[in-house]
Amino acid sequence: MIQQDILNGVLLPGQKLVVADLKQRYAVGASPIREALVQLSWTKYVCLEPQKGCWVAPVSIGELTDLYDSLRFVASALIKQAITAGDESWELELLTSFHKLSRIKLSQEDVGWAEWEERQHQFHISLLEGAVSKNMLNFFNDLINQAKRYRYYAAVNGLDNSAINLDEYEIIMKLALAKDAEKAAERLDIHLNRTKEQIQQIIESAA
CATH class of the missing domain: 1.20.120.530 (GntR ligand-binding domain-like)
Structure with missing residues (x-):
């Protein structure tokens, strides 16, 4: 669902992704959200950095x-x-x-x-x-x-x-x-x- 929202422009390039907000948006727990963000970082749909957080990958x-x-x-x-x-x-x-x-x-x-x-x-x-x-x-x-x-x-x-x-x-x-x-x-x-x-x-x- 996160990937599709990125593709469809619902979540914009560079947009900060906060687990608490995503939990509410998709009505799922924190663990599945975190796992999804990790997987999306592997495919370079999101950027994920320790201490800095997570955001939709920019376009360039x-x-x-x-x-x-x-x-x-x-x-x-x-x-x-x-x-x-x-x-x-x-x-x-x-x-x-x-x-x-x-x-x-x-x-x-x-x-x-x-x-x-x-x-x-x-x-x-x-x-x-x-x-x-x-x-x-x-x-x-x-x-x-x-x-x-x-x-x-x-x-x-x-x-x-x-x-x-x-x-x-x-x-x-x-x-x-x-x-x-x-x-x-x-x-x-x-x-x-x-x-x-x-x-x-x-x-x-x-x-």
């Missing part, structure tokens, strides 16, 4: 750039591995995840960002999970979960849904299925960098 262009530079580096290696090693089940999962993503129309009022976010997240996972390096996949998962906070921040603070181009996802999928590893890696890199630039514009305009 520096961290955003570091996250997406790391994502781009790891994703380039993973997509090449996935295309080389991926079997028919990987191809089917990739097709399925794109189909589910393509069914989402963010222009519709009854479609929320959370549903789009979950489906595009699954598309990225399906695209890369054919790779043989499980350690690198786990690292990618960690990075993309941290980046989710930035994507939600952009959505909450005025990201134009028209900036999201479904054609990018389709091109990447088709290149992957065609076993064109170099071009697929190139288009994925462009896609991730464009996402970073869109979020950066939101952060700069909110400053």
Whole structure:
């Protein structure tokens, strides 16, 4: 619940998190609250320091750039591995995840960002999970979960849904299925960098 409130902008970047206040907000005891804050500190959703307390992690262009530079580096290696090693089940999962993503129309009022976010997240996972390096996949998962906070921040603070181009996802999928590893890696890199630039514009305009 705390994580979702951070994503949805109910709890703002830099906001102090006091256990007594959170107990009242979520109607749970102090121990579960403290445990939740510790777990959220592991995923870098909150900052937790002895003697100083706890607060929602701030957003910064520096961290955003570091996250997406790391994502781009790891994703380039993973997509090449996935295309080389991926079997028919990987191809089917990739097709399925794109189909589910393509069914989402963010222009519709009854479609929320959370549903789009979950489906595009699954598309990225399906695209890369054919790779043989499980350690690198786990690292990618960690990075993309941290980046989710930035994507939600952009959505909450005025990201134009028209900036999201479904054609990018389709091109990447088709290149992957065609076993064109170099071009697929190139288009994925462009896609991730464009996402970073869109979020950066939101952060700069909110400053």
